[in-house]
Amino acid sequence: MSNQNFYENEYLPQMHKIGKLIGVLAVVCAFLPALILGLVYGLWPNPSALAVCFVSAASSFAFLWFIEPISYYPVVGPVGTYMAFVSGNISNMRIPCASMAQVSAGVEPGTEKGSIIATIGMGVSIIINTTILTVGVIGGQAILSALPESITSALNYLLPALFGALFVQFGIKNLKLSGIVLVLACVLYVAINAGVFNFIPGASNWLGTLVCVFGAIALNVVLNGKKDSKKEA
Amino acid sequence: MNAMQIANSMPMWIACGIAVVLVIAQAAIFVKKAFEAGPKVGLTKEQMSKAVKSSALTSIGPSIVILSGMLSLLISVGGPMAWMRLSFIGSVMFESIAAGIGTGSVGVALGVDELTPLALTMAVWTMILGSIGWIIFSTFAADKMDKVQKKMSGGNSAMMGLISTGAMVGVFGSMVAQRVVPMNKNALATVLGAILMYVMMQVSKKVPALKEWNLTIAIVAAMVIVAVI
Numbered sequence: 001m002s003n004q005n006f007y008e009n010e011y012l013p014q015m016h017k018i019g020k021l022i023g024v025l026a027v028v029c030a031f032l033p034a035l036i037l038g039l040v041y042g043l044w045p046n047p048s049a050l051a052v053c054f055v056s057a058a059s060s061f062a063f064l065w066f067i068e069p070i071s072y073y074p075v076v077g078p079v080g081t082y083m084a085f086v087s088g089n090i091s092n093m094r095i096p097c098a099s100m101a102q103v104s105a106g107v108e109p110g111t112e113k114g115s116i117i118a119t120i121g122m123g124v125s126i127i128i129n130t131t132i133l134t135v136g137v138i139g140g141q142a143i144l145s146a147l148p149e150s151i152t153s154a155l156n157y158l159l160p161a162l163f164g165a166l167f168v169q170f171g172i173k174n175l176k177l178s179g180i181v182l183v184l185a186c187v188l189y190v191a192i193n194a195g196v197f198n199f200i201p202g203a204s205n206w207l208g209t210l211v212c213v214f215g216a217i218a219l220n221v222v223l224n225g226k227k228d229s230k231k232e233a
Numbered sequence: 234m235n236a237m238q239i240a241n242s243m244p245m246w247i248a249c250g251i252a253v254v255l256v257i258a259q260a261a262i263f264v265k266k267a268f269e270a271g272p273k274v275g276l277t278k279e280q281m282s283k284a285v286k287s288s289a290l291t292s293i294g295p296s297i298v299i300l301s302g303m304l305s306l307l308i309s310v311g312g313p314m315a316w317m318r319l320s321f322i323g324s325v326m327f328e329s330i331a332a333g334i335g336t337g338s339v340g341v342a343l344g345v346d347e348l349t350p351l352a353l354t355m356a357v358w359t360m361i362l363g364s365i366g367w368i369i370f371s372t373f374a375a376d377k378m379d380k381v382q383k384k385m386s387g388g389n390s391a392m393m394g395l396i397s398t399g400a401m402v403g404v405f406g407s408m409v410a411q412r413v414v415p416m417n418k419n420a421l422a423t424v425l426g427a428i429l430m431y432v433m434m435q436v437s438k439k440v441p442a443l444k445e446w447n448l449t450i451a452i453v454a455a456m457v458i459v460a461v462i
Contacts, residue, residue, distance in 0.1 A: 011270045015263070016376045022259045023372025029255050030322065030361050030368070032248035033314060034354075040244045041234070043354040049338040050358055056334050057363035061327065065366030069374060074400035078379045083263055085371035087256050088323045093295040095404060097288040104287035104445060105280040110397030111390065112274045116267045120281060121288035123264035128292040129299065130257050130320045136300040137316040143304065154460035155301050158294050160419040161426030161455035163408040165448055168430040170401050178402050185410030193414060209407045216403030220395045 007112045019082030026086045067206040071213040077115040097125035181216045236348040240311025249317035335359030425455035
């Protein structure tokens with residue numbers, strides 16, 4: 001059991017320390033461009049207009065500040081949570097990369113090995129993503145004008161195809177669970193789009209993911225819990 | 234100096250560059266620590282290098298989508314902010330909405346009217362204030378959620394596995410349903426991505442060398458088919 005001790009008693013506490021330190025630095029860094037505008041160019045925001053902006057941005061996104069870390073935590077684990085929210089692009093990139101890394105290494109999510117492999121997968125995706133963006137921003141306008149419109153519009157279909165493919169990759173191992181989740185999720189989104197939940201502020205942004213994640217966890221425990229606990233015993 | 238010259242000035246590049254460097258440093262530190270920890274929990278070198286390879290392959294498609302999003306943000310708020318915001322905290326959807334709210338508050342419609350220095354300032358502040366909630370909450374809650382999850386599973390490792398696999402099916406199920414329900418071309422791309430992935434999984438059982446390309450082939454083929462139709 002020395003492995004467990006290493007992961008729980010050495011690895012995780014150190015990661016929590018690094019993660020928190022970088023999180024605090026990230027909050028400070030986030031303000032640097034705004035401070036440059038103020039200190040170098042004398043451009044400060046109009047406070048009352050900014051208050052209005054903050055309230056309107058918060059009314060669409062404030063729920064996500066809490067809901068997303070909670071919903072994605074069971075997938076990306078503690079170390080992944082630190083990385084995911086500093087780097088952004090979570091559902092469209094970090095989670096797919098973490099999951100595919102686990103598949104190719106042949107490890108299960110929710111285990112120590114799974115968490116370490118997910119961390120490697122997310123870290124690599126961050127390095128590649130920032131590299132591509134850096135090359136892109138330097139080439140910026142040139143690349144933009146060189147791309148024919150047919151390609152930029154085709155790119156809109158890449159992410160939907162990615163989600164469909166990933167759902168098959170992970171759903172096929174557990175057909176019953178994924179079938180039920182998919183049907184219920186579709187019903188839920190039909191209801192959300194029809195405005196059934198409009199009385200909850202910003203519901204269209206966050207309700208779907210939250211209900212699907214925790215619904216699927218509960219269903220998985222009910223459907224497969226007994227079988228697994230027998231195996232364990 | 235007009236707003237765009239300020240937005241693309243050297244001090245802005247430096248300020249935004251520091252944030253991008255922080256993101257890369259964090260990733261490098263965590264990957265290095267994970268590589269050191271791997272063998273101690275029983276991972277082989279081969280498993281870890283497979284993880285690097287497949288994650289690198291998986292990143293390319295979404296990175297290009299983010300890149301095209303950055304290019305549209307670049308026109309409205311300048312290179313440095315677009316570069317920083319999409320490497321750091323942000324997502325394409327959030328940034329353009331937040332920037333639009335910011336410039337709108339001083340009467341400038343983002344992407345339509347000419348950007349003024351005040352509108353730029355409002356956009357920058359709104360993007361920052363609207364997004365730091367994610368970092369603050371996730372940074373301070375990560376270790377607490379760790380404890381909650383352990384309590385919920387009662388330290389039972391089988392239960393931890395059920396929670397994680399359930400959550401994963403839930404995340405992707407939600408993403409799929411959200412795109413399928415409107416029954417448009419995005420829905421078609423989602424369904425085709427799923428079908429082609431299934432086909433590739435069957436094919437790669439016979440041709441194992443293809444396995445790590447399954448996802449890339451499936452999504453690129455689905456994208457091209459939908460774009461051509």
